[in-house]
Amino acid sequence: VLTKRIAVLPGDGIGPEVCTEAIKVLEAVSERFGHQFELDVQLMGACAIDATGDPLPESTLQACFEADAILLGAIGDPKYDNNPAAKVRPEQGLLRLRKSLGLFANIRPVTAYDVLLEHSPLKADRIQGADMLIYRELTGGIYFGEKGRTADGAYDHCTYTREEIVRIAHLAFQSATTRRNKLTLVDKANVLETSRLWREVVQQIAPEYPSVAVDYLFVDNAAMQMILNPKQFDVILTENMFGDIISDEASVIAGSLGLLPSASVGETAAMFEPIHGSYPQAKGKGIANPIATILSVAMMLEHFGMQEEADLVKEAVDYTLDKNVLTPELRADHPFTTEQVGAFIANYV
Amino acid sequence: VLTKRIAVLPGDGIGPEVCTEAIKVLEAVSERFGHQFELDVQLMGACAIDATGDPLPESTLQACFEADAILLGAIGDPKYDNNPAAKVRPEQGLLRLRKSLGLFANIRPVTAYDVLLEHSPLKADRIQGADMLIYRELTGGIYFGEKGRTADGAYDHCTYTREEIVRIAHLAFQSATTRRNKLTLVDKANVLETSRLWREVVQQIAPEYPSVAVDYLFVDNAAMQMILNPKQFDVILTENMFGDIISDEASVIAGSLGLLPSASVGETAAMFEPIHGSYPQAKGKGIANPIATILSVAMMLEHFGMQEEADLVKEAVDYTLDKNVLTPELRADHPFTTEQVGAFIANYV
Ligand SMILES: CC(C)[C@H](C(=O)O)[C@@H](O)C(=O)O
Ligand SMILES: CC(C)[C@H](C(=O)O)[C@@H](O)C(=O)O
Numbered sequence: 001v002l003t004k005r006i007a008v009l010p011g012d013g014i015g016p017e018v019c020t021e022a023i024k025v026l027e028a029v030s031e032r033f034g035h036q037f038e039l040d041v042q043l044m045g046a047c048a049i050d051a052t053g054d055p056l057p058e059s060t061l062q063a064c065f066e067a068d069a070i071l072l073g074a075i076g077d078p079k080y081d082n083n084p085a086a087k088v089r090p091e092q093g094l095l096r097l098r099k100s101l102g103l104f105a106n107i108r109p110v111t112a113y114d115v116l117l118e119h120s121p122l123k124a125d126r127i128q129g130a131d132m133l134i135y136r137e138l139t140g141g142i143y144f145g146e147k148g149r150t151a152d153g154a155y156d157h158c159t160y161t162r163e164e165i166v167r168i169a170h171l172a173f174q175s176a177t178t179r180r181n182k183l184t185l186v187d188k189a190n191v192l193e194t195s196r197l198w199r200e201v202v203q204q205i206a207p208e209y210p211s212v213a214v215d216y217l218f219v220d221n222a223a224m225q226m227i228l229n230p231k232q233f234d235v236i237l238t239e240n241m242f243g244d245i246i247s248d249e250a251s252v253i254a255g256s257l258g259l260l261p262s263a264s265v266g267e268t269a270a271m272f273e274p275i276h277g278s279y280p281q282a283k284g285k286g287i288a289n290p291i292a293t294i295l296s297v298a299m300m301l302e303h304f305g306m307q308e309e310a311d312l313v314k315e316a317v318d319y320t321l322d323k324n325v326l327t328p329e330l331r332a333d334h335p336f337t338t339e340q341v342g343a344f345i346a347n348y349v
Numbered sequence: 350v351l352t353k354r355i356a357v358l359p360g361d362g363i364g365p366e367v368c369t370e371a372i373k374v375l376e377a378v379s380e381r382f383g384h385q386f387e388l389d390v391q392l393m394g395a396c397a398i399d400a401t402g403d404p405l406p407e408s409t410l411q412a413c414f415e416a417d418a419i420l421l422g423a424i425g426d427p428k429y430d431n432n433p434a435a436k437v438r439p440e441q442g443l444l445r446l447r448k449s450l451g452l453f454a455n456i457r458p459v460t461a462y463d464v465l466l467e468h469s470p471l472k473a474d475r476i477q478g479a480d481m482l483i484y485r486e487l488t489g490g491i492y493f494g495e496k497g498r499t500a501d502g503a504y505d506h507c508t509y510t511r512e513e514i515v516r517i518a519h520l521a522f523q524s525a526t527t528r529r530n531k532l533t534l535v536d537k538a539n540v541l542e543t544s545r546l547w548r549e550v551v552q553q554i555a556p557e558y559p560s561v562a563v564d565y566l567f568v569d570n571a572a573m574q575m576i577l578n579p580k581q582f583d584v585i586l587t588e589n590m591f592g593d594i595i596s597d598e599a600s601v602i603a604g605s606l607g608l609l610p611s612a613s614v615g616e617t618a619a620m621f622e623p624i625h626g627s628y629p630q631a632k633g634k635g636i637a638n639p640i641a642t643i644l645s646v647a648m649m650l651e652h653f654g655m656q657e658e659a660d661l662v663k664e665a666v667d668y669t670l671d672k673n674v675l676t677p678e679l680r681a682d683h684p685f686t687t688e689q690v691g692a693f694i695a696n697y698v
Contacts, residue, residue: 121472122576149546150508152510153510158507159499159504191440192505193503226598227598244569252577
């Protein structure tokens with residue numbers, strides 16, 4: 001029996017709805033296994049700007065520092081989207097949170113569930129059986145380099161230190177040894193100096209993991225291979241900007257964004273969130289799929305070392321897919337609501 | 350009757366083979382319409398390194414400056430690929446050529462030919478009818494910014510001036526007015542200052558093209574939309590690095606790289622090349638598809654103002670697709686050779 005403190009940031013759009021269901025599942029786990037989960041719900045994103053003027057208020061950051069883990073719903077609101085020059089934007093809160101907590105590795109499993117094959121934009125034979133894990137560096141690169149304007153232009157600096165690459169590379173290699181022993185580095189080493197550094201570091205570390213076969217792909221080629229033959233990938237490792245693009249590309253080939261969780265981890269902190277965004281058009285309609293958030297909770301339980309608990313949640317999700325208890329994007333006839341899917345899974349647990 | 354001087358850079362791998370067929374077609378056009386095409390064949394890429402130590406020898410650059418247009422096969426050789434630290438690489442020749450000639454706009458049509466639907470990794474209903482034109486900025490951004498090493502790391506600077514964006518934006522808008530009047534800017538304006546400048550400039554120019562509907566997509570979302578619903582795109586405009594990734598992603602959904610041409614244009618110079626690479630595994634086997642290079646010749650003819658000639662070449666390609674005179678990747682039973690496909694098209698012309 002363990003006590004864990006979880007900062008919950010429901011955020012914007014469908015974020016609060018899917019978090020509500022994930023919390024139901026967390027409570028079911030707590031009842032079944034006797035753990036104590038102390039939830040501390042805080043504002044972040046557009047809702048935080050509306051309430052306080054700041055997308056990441058000090059109290060939220062504080063709660064995140066004090067928590068054993070963070071559960072994030074989603075952030076973003078269309079009123080900020082077509083105004084890129086706006087001084088305050090929801091995304092700034094997320095970027096600042098990642099940086100402040102040192103969440104340097106974003107980890108995204110992409111699994112082609114059989115039940116989703118008909119929903120994938122790819123032909124079934126291309127995608128069936130695909131199962132990859134993407135490690136995206138999250139606190140370096142062009143996202144966090146110096147940026148600004150000059151008299152007649154603008155600039156963004158991309159920088160990486162050796163150490164920033166080393167620490168995430170080890171995580172990716174370690175994870176490959178527990179999977180199919182393949183690691184693909186995605187870079188642009190034929191053009192970028194930072195990419196050449198990534199390749200160098202990975203080549204240097206590789207001998208420490210003799211069981212892992214290492215492969216190098218230029219990012220443009222990776223964007224093609226992801227569609228042509230996604231099954232070739234096991235663990236993918238890449239820098240921040242390329243990871244943003246490639247992991248989103250990977251996520252749609254599986255057939256539904258609504259099923260894919262993610263973790264962002266650092267030396268001490270860890271945050272879990274569904275990869276779908278705030279999807280404002282669906283807000284309040286009861287049609288949002290809570291499964292990605294529930295699977296994010298499963299990743300959180302694993303992070304806590306609660307493997308049995310995590311496996312049970314995943315089993316519950318498999319059962320739900322099996323029984324076709326699904327929201328409208330996956331089931332046109334007699335769809336279930338967000339709340340019903342959450343209750344079904346919590347109940348199983 | 351016109352005289353045009355064309356610098357031909359066959360390059361590496363299958364480059365020479367596909368150029369040979371494209372030249373056949375050019376000669377057929379010359380015979381039929383009485384034009385004079387003066388060809389000046391030069392080395393570039395790995396073959397130029399092997400012969401001279403320089404991927405872009407002075408004589409090649411000179412020939413390109415003196416030509417009315419350049420036809421490029423492909424460059425690249427595996428012996429340079431797994432050696433990112435190599436001091437001289439084939440790609441450097443290409444990048445230097447783009448920069449020296451001021452080829453600031455890379456233009457790529459992506460068309461989903463019906464005959465290719467079965468070859469597309471996407472389900473037919475997603476891709477059928479897709480028809481887009483990508484404008485990628487080619488001489489700015491992180492490709493050409495300052496780059497180097499520090500004591501413990503590496504950096505690449507991404508910069509854009511307003512003028513670099515203005516000139517390609519006008520080309521893209523003009524082209525949209527001759528098509529379906531839609532322009533999508535792909536950027537990362539929620540994170541990058543250069544992207545915010547792109548968005549600003551495009552917003553400022555848009556009123557000059559009142560018929561064109563402008564849309565803005567973050568690059569991660571664009572990578573998803575390209576797979577989910579490629580038909581939504583008409584003209585896409587984007588910066589160099591994002592264009593590299595998104596245009597390669599776009600090219601595979603159409604079902605064959607072997608059919609897609611490209612143009613890279615500047616104030617005065619213009620270069621035409623197939624988008625497939627040097628594909629060294631296929632070299633000398635007679636299995637390379639020459640159609641992308643032949644369609645690149647069609648783009649060159651259009652650039653020369655020879656619309657009728659260009660249309661005839663495209664008609665010949667359509668006829669070839671129709672008659673199933675195709676290389677093995679598109680036709681498993683009784684495939685035709687590179688040479689046969691080229692002869693068939695030249696003959697039609
Ligand atoms: C919202 C945005 C800043 C963010 C990113 O680009 O990192 C998002 O796309 C993501 O991938 O989490
Ligand atoms: C070879 C490489 C430098 C080049 C690029 O990245 O521009 C290629 O991928 C392309 O798109 O023409």
